[in-house]
Amino acid sequence: SxxxxxxxxxxxxxxxxxxxxxxxxxxxDINYVVLENMYAELKEKVEFHFNSSVDDLEASSDGYRVICGDTGYECDQCIVSVGRSGSKWMEKICERLDISTKSxxxxxxxxxxxxxxxxxxxxxxxxxxxxxxxxxxxxxxxxxxxxxxxxxxxxxxxxxxxxxxxxxxxxxxxxxxxxxxxxxxxxxxxxxxxxxxxxxxxxxxxxxxxxxxxxxxxxxxxxxxxxxxxxxxxxxxxxxxxxxxxxxxxxxxxxxxxxxxxxxxxxxxxxxxxxxxxxxxxxxxxxxxYNMEVQLDENLETTHKGFYVIGDGSGVTHSLSHASASGVYVARKIAEK
Ligand SMILES: Cc1cc2nc3c(=O)[nH]c(=O)nc-3n(C[C@H](O)[C@H](O)[C@H](O)COP(=O)(O)OP(=O)(O)OC[C@H]3O[C@@H](n4cnc5c(N)ncnc54)[C@H](O)[C@@H]3O)c2cc1C
Structure with a gap:
């Protein structure tokens, strides 16, 4: 300090x-250990798909459809966390879903x-x-x-x-x-x-x-x-x-x-x-x-209900601790519901 x-x-x-x-x-080096521990904790509860890029995201009347190649996943709560490397992708999705951004x-x-x-x-x-x-x-x-x-x-x-x-x-x-x-x-x-x-x-x-x-x-x-x-x-x-x-x-x-x-x-x-x-x-x-800032409310939710953006991809956080905290924050908000 x-x-x-x-x-x-x-x-x-x-x-x-x-x-x-x-x-x-x-x-x-310690970062690998942290990630490994997180994976060990979650692997029985969460379905992981490594090396699979999400091509598209669509809003439907009752939720969202996440498209990866030929496969589509339906959900009513969708949290996007694509980091800095996903900034272009995020921009495209915001444009399509009519979510305001600024940069x-x-x-x-x-x-x-x-x-x-x-x-x-x-x-x-x-x-x-x-x-x-x-x-x-x-x-x-x-x-x-x-x-x-x-x-x-x-x-x-x-x-x-x-x-x-x-x-x-x-x-x-x-x-x-x-x-x-x-x-x-x-x-x-x-x-x-x-x-x-x-x-x-x-x-x-x-x-x-x-x-x-x-x-x-x-x-x-x-x-x-x-x-x-x-x-x-x-x-x-x-x-x-x-x-x-x-x-x-x-x-x-x-x-x-x-x-x-x-x-x-x-x-x-x-x-x-x-x-x-x-x-x-x-x-x-x-x-x-700086990732373009996605328009979010105090719950990190977009104007589309149930659609959240966390981490550096949101343009709100710019570091490991803040990105992590934003994830915990949204998880708690959803759990409260
Ligand atoms: C070399 C380097 C050093 C850094 N050092 C520090 C530091 O010392 N302290 C600090 O606080 N921060 C540091 N940072 C920044 C830190 O890494 C980020 O702030 C943090 O990782 C953001 O977390 P995130 O989960 O939002 O995004 P990320 O960790 O970037 O995770 C996003 C993930 O989404 C994936 N993704 C993107 N698009 C898609 C898609 N379409 N489909 C599927 N997956 C996708 C990406 O491949 C990535 O794995 C550093 C960054 C770099 C590059």
């Missing part, structure tokens, strides 16, 4: 704000990877520090996100677009010598533009076009206005944990976003000296797509 930590003052002195947060780290935010940036010792004074005490900075030039908000001490950087594939993400293991044998975290710039759009995810996708596509996937660049190369090369990365002191194409992020990210990231790297360098070293690696692009 960040409660009472001395780092709050240090951050404040350097124009950074350390948010109040309690973090419970499970680790990618006006996307967070764009990079994933930073550096030697774990540079951040260890923060990560050993707090594990994850959620730090916000307001840029001098544009007064945009830049924040650290998803900090992975001793973790690895990974590709994330959302509807065919490859972006970057990170995770870490609880088991010390699987940990690395690096820490990674995202630096994201919040982008809110005003009327008439509505397709914030489309904007994020276009920028991610640009990096995929130039690098065939995720690009990686040394901070020193970015500042000098040159692309990174395999040789320069090889000669650096930071061993990348993801094999990405060395390139130039300034050809991908809009100036306003890139300026914000550079300002934030220098601000973080004041509380964690070494963050702005030439060899610090920046992977791009990291995009935090």
């Amino acid at each position: 960040t409660a009472g930590t001395k780092f709050k003052k240090l951050c404040m002195q350097n124009k950074l704000k350390l948010l109040d947060a309690s973090v419970r780290h499970l680790g990618t 006006n935010r996307v967070d764009l940036g990079v994933r930073v990877e550096l030697p774990a010792v540079i951040f260890s004074h923060l990560t050993d005490e707090l594990y994850e520090s959620k730090i916000v900075y307001r840029t001098e030039k544009f007064e945009d908000k830049v924040r650290t996100f998803c900090m992975n001490p001793y973790g690895i950087v990974v590709n994330e594939n959302t509807n065919g677009i490859v972006t970057v993400n990170g995770h870490s293991y609880e088991d010390p044998a699987k940990q690395t010598e690096n820490t990674n975290f995202a630096l994201l710039v919040e982008k809110h759009f005003s009327e008439p533009f509505k397709d914030s995810n489309g904007y994020g996708e276009s920028i991610a596509r640009l990096s995929n076009m130039l690098g065939g996937g995720v690009l990686v660049q040394r901070f020193g190369d970015l500042i000098r206005g040159r692309r990174s090369t395999a040789k320069r990365i090889e000669e650096g002191f930071v061993r990348p944990t993801l094999s990405a194409e060395p390139g130039d992020l300034s050809l991908v990210l809009p100036k306003r976003i890139l300026d914000g990231i550079i300002e934030m790297v220098y601000a973080l360098d004041k509380i964690a000296p070494g963050t702005a070293n030439d060899d610090t690696l920046l992977y791009g692009v990291e995009v935090k797509f």
Whole structure:
């Protein structure tokens, strides 16, 4: 927990704000155990169908019909939980069932990877520090996100677009010598533009076009206005944990976003000296797509009676704990009936 930590003052002195947060780290490896336990608990009570995608969902006079290939399932209460990867599917269903949606935010940036010792004074005490900075030039908000001490950087594939993400293991044998975290710039759009995810996708596509996937660049190369090369990365002191194409992020990210990231790297360098070293690696692009927000009432029920949307697919939750809680909440509401 960040409660009472001395780092709050240090951050404040350097124009950074350390948010109040309690973090419970499970680790990618423990997550498997949690899922296995849930499965063991439920397998006698619930019919599971793995690797079967739901193609369609129809509303009928007395309930809903869930269509998977040639098979259809009838129900009077239907809970949809398709996560971020199901956002396009969700959009299609909402359009068809005439359920309102809105989307006006996307967070764009990079994933930073550096030697774990540079951040260890923060990560050993707090594990994850959620730090916000307001840029001098544009007064945009830049924040650290998803900090992975001793973790690895990974590709994330959302509807065919490859972006970057990170995770870490609880088991010390699987940990690395690096820490990674995202630096994201919040982008809110005003009327008439509505397709914030489309904007994020276009920028991610640009990096995929130039690098065939995720690009990686040394901070020193970015500042000098040159692309990174395999040789320069090889000669650096930071061993990348993801094999990405060395390139130039300034050809991908809009100036306003890139300026914000550079300002934030220098601000973080004041509380964690070494963050702005030439060899610090920046992977791009990291995009935090916000699922369009589905119009739901306080029970997470749509305008169609008995049709609920939970988890990140609803656009209401954005994390494991919130997504899980939304499921428990709806289950209780239905049980009450
Ligand atoms: C690399 C990475 C690291 C993360 N780290 C963290 C973290 O440290 N802390 C945190 O709180 N959150 C983290 N998150 C976010 C977290 O994973 C999500 O917030 C959470 O999983 C949302 O849960 P959900 O049940 O709503 O969706 P999901 O977990 O995405 O589950 C939705 C499921 O629905 C399936 N699906 C989609 N469409 C269909 C369809 N048409 N038919 C059938 N099935 C379908 C998907 O395949 C998926 O299995 C991370 C995410 C990633 C990718």
